[in-house]
Amino acid sequence: MAMDDALLDEADASGRAFLRLYRWSPPCLSFGRHEPAASRYDRAAIARLGLDVVRRPTGGRAVWHEHEVTYAVAAPVAVFGSLRDTYRAIHARLAAALRLLGVDANLAPDGPTVRPSDGPTACFAVPVGGEVLIGDRKVVGSAQVRRGTAFLQHGSILLDGSQDLVTEVSRTPGAVTRATSLSAELGRPVTFEEVAAAIMAAWCEPLVPSDGPTVRQSDGFADPDWTWRR
Amino acid sequence: MANTPKDLRYTAEHEYVKQTGDTAVVVVGITDYAQGELGDVVYVDLPKAGAVFTRMQVFGTIEAVKAVSELFCPVAGTVVEANAALEKDPAAVNRDPYGAGWMIKLRVADQGDLGKLLDAAAYTKQIGQ
Numbered sequence: 001m002a003m004d005d006a007l008l009d010e011a012d013a014s015g016r017a018f019l020r021l022y023r024w025s026p027p028c029l030s031f032g033r034h035e036p037a038a039s040r041y042d043r044a045a046i047a048r049l050g051l052d053v054v055r056r057p058t059g060g061r062a063v064w065h066e067h068e069v070t071y072a073v074a075a076p077v078a079v080f081g082s083l084r085d086t087y088r089a090i091h092a093r094l095a096a097a098l099r100l101l102g103v104d105a106n107l108a109p110d111g112p113t114v115r116p117s118d119g120p121t122a123c124f125a126v127p128v129g130g131e132v133l134i135g136d137r138k139v140v141g142s143a144q145v146r147r148g149t150a151f152l153q154h155g156s157i158l159l160d161g162s163q164d165l166v167t168e169v170s171r172t173p174g175a176v177t178r179a180t181s182l183s184a185e186l187g188r189p190v191t192f193e194e195v196a197a198a199i200m201a202a203w204c205e206p207l208v209p210s211d212g213p214t215v216r217q218s219d220g221f222a223d224p225d226w227t228w229r230r
Numbered sequence: 231m232a233n234t235p236k237d238l239r240y241t242a243e244h245e246y247v248k249q250t251g252d253t254a255v256v257v258v259g260i261t262d263y264a265q266g267e268l269g270d271v272v273y274v275d276l277p278k279a280g281a282v283f284t285r286m287q288v289f290g291t292i293e294a295v296k297a298v299s300e301l302f303c304p305v306a307g308t309v310v311e312a313n314a315a316l317e318k319d320p321a322a323v324n325r326d327p328y329g330a331g332w333m334i335k336l337r338v339a340d341q342g343d344l345g346k347l348l349d350a351a352a353y354t355k356q357i358g359q
Contacts, residue, residue: 033291
């Protein structure tokens with residue numbers, strides 16, 4: 001999270017655009033920027049299960065990061081335009097990448113959005129317009145933050161497994177997750193490397209390797225008090 | 231088409247400034263256009279009374295479904311009151327951005343800042359309507 005946040009600052013300061021593809025070690029539960037995690041999730045149960053937790057700089061609901069490719073795009077706002085245009089443009093690239101792998105990935109049509117209830121709905125429970133679907137099930141969950149002249153959009157592309165753990169550690173029962181994974185759709189194990197290669201192949205602009213910015217240690221992402229502050 | 235009242239002043243970042251009965255105090259919120267672009271607002275993080283901001287400093291954040299955006303202070307000043315009702319009812323920003331969806335009341339530090347804001351015609355032009 002600290003690296004994604006630093007990429008956002010770098011995009012704001014330099015006007016450069018970044019694509020980052022990564023995975024989590026160990027697996028981790030992330031909360032949305034303003035989520036009332038302390039009341040919504042069972043901190044003791046999370047500790048008993050030995051789960052790592054972090055709070056994202058972006059909006060949205062909890063995500064369990066285990067079998068996934070995590071993507072992050074940080075760039076000047078001017079690159080893709082409005083919030084919705086940005087959401088759709090990045091998801092269109094991801095859907096094109098997934099189609100290279102052989103799944104019929106498409107974007108959810110724009111329609112009336114469903115206001116999330118106060119219940120512990122996982123990020124993957126409800127598709128909204130512009131999200132990447134296979135059939136009517138989400139395979140990518142994304143969130144965005146805008147700061148200064150730049151935005152960060154990051155998200156999870158599900159390789160395998162489920163988001164059931166989010167429901168397990170919730171204080172009250174939530175909606176049934178309507179997610180799928182690439183392995184479930186293709187009927188074979190799908191690797192991080194092949195999805196990353198497909199994304200890079202489907203990306204519209206040339207990609208140049210970069211070490212990325214220096215991560216500040218003072219940002220709070222590793223601080224449990226900050227993570228559980230709400 | 232978004233509602234852009236003629237008697238308000240605006241920033242290019244989509245905040246509005248409304249005069250009150252006290253010439254030194256203004257009401258700040260986000261425009262009808264901005265709330266429409268954001269979509270359903272689920273959380274508004276506002277400062278406490280007494281907080282001091284410079285012109286165009288970030289005074290809070292707003293989260294719509296999936297996205298977090300910064301809120302910019304249109305003029306330098308001190309927060310007199312934040313709209314506590316938004317904590318329980320953030321959707322008021324969508325329903326009534328210029329009324330119940332107001333965000334902060336601000337004691338203006340420099341009246342000259344008010345002259346730097348956009349009028350309704352300039353803001354309407356900026357948002358392409």
